[in-house]
Amino acid sequence: DQQVKQNSPSLSVQEGRISILNCDYTNSMFDYFLWYKKYPAEGPTFLISISSIKDKNEDGRFTVFLNKSAKHLSLHIVPSQPGDSAVYFCAASEYSNYQLIWGAGTKLIIKP
Amino acid sequence: DVKVTQSSRYLVKRTGEKVFLECVQDMDHENMFWYRQDPGLGLRLIYFSYDVKMKEKGDIPEGYSVSREKKERFSLILESASTNQTSMYLCASSFSGQGANQPQHFGDGTRLSIL
Numbered sequence: 001d002q003q004v005k006q007n008s009p010s011l012s013v014q015e016g017r018i019s020i021l022n023c024d025y026t027n028s029m030f031d032y033f034l035w036y037k038k039y040p041a042e043g044p045t046f047l048i049s050i051s052s053i054k055d056k057n058e059d060g061r062f063t064v065f066l067n068k069s070a071k072h073l074s075l076h077i078v079p080s081q082p083g084d085s086a087v088y089f090c091a092a093s094e095y096s097n098y099q100l101i102w103g104a105g106t107k108l109i110i111k112p
Numbered sequence: 113d114v115k116v117t118q119s120s121r122y123l124v125k126r127t128g129e130k131v132f133l134e135c136v137q138d139m140d141h142e143n144m145f146w147y148r149q150d151p152g153l154g155l156r157l158i159y160f161s162y163d164v165k166m167k168e169k170g171d172i173p174e175g176y177s178v179s180r181e182k183k184e185r186f187s188l189i190l191e192s193a194s195t196n197q198t199s200m201y202l203c204a205s206s207f208s209g210q211g212a213n214q215p216q217h218f219g220d221g222t223r224l225s226i227l
Contacts, residue, residue, distance in 0.1 A: 004154075006154075032213055042221075043204070089154060098168075099160070099170065102154035
């Protein structure tokens with residue numbers, strides 16, 4: 001039973017447009033959420049995070065939105081660039097718990 | 113920059129062999145993690161360690177053990193390799209702090225094939 005779900009295995013977006021990656025979770029005890037990006041043949045790299053006390057966190061072109069009532073978060077990338085083509089993982093944790101629960105990932109393809 | 117180094121990028125072993133995967137980090141991180149990544153399943157935690165000689169089971173510890181004799185090194189051991197352990201193995205490290213609030217830094221992975 002997956003507690004963190006990324007329902008879109010892949011997403012294709014035109015360069016310069018907005019990319020929106022979605023993530024749903026079932027465990028209401030999760031209070032910290034992270035997005036990681038993974039290129040082929042490399043390990044995941046941390047991208048951006050958000051605490052449950054916030055509903056938005058922004059870092060340059062990347063913004064994460066959290067809707068606690070819907071148990072949903074999304075990552076917005078504006079504008080999308082070719083280098084953004086990668087697999088994006090959503091992960092969640094409970095406070096003071098080192099263990100991250102990961103989604104299955106969404107492969108983002110940016111078309112020129 | 114944090115560097116997490118996994119000893120092998122690709123490894124091929126036979127069923128029943130004892131397999132060692134090594135991971136070294138150079139940032140004096142307290143926490144270290146071993147995951148496996150399989151298509152459609154994301155990353156699943158096998159074991160983690162929050163201090164030297166300390167270890168905690170993750171979601172899928174069966175068939176694996178770990179060793180952390182030094183702070184910078186975390187080893188994953190497949191006691192008797194089986195074909196269902198063919199996977200991508202990822203090591204990560206992080207500072208301690210409030211739970212997962214410290215981002216984990218990953219190595220490039222070891223693709224292990226068990227024949």
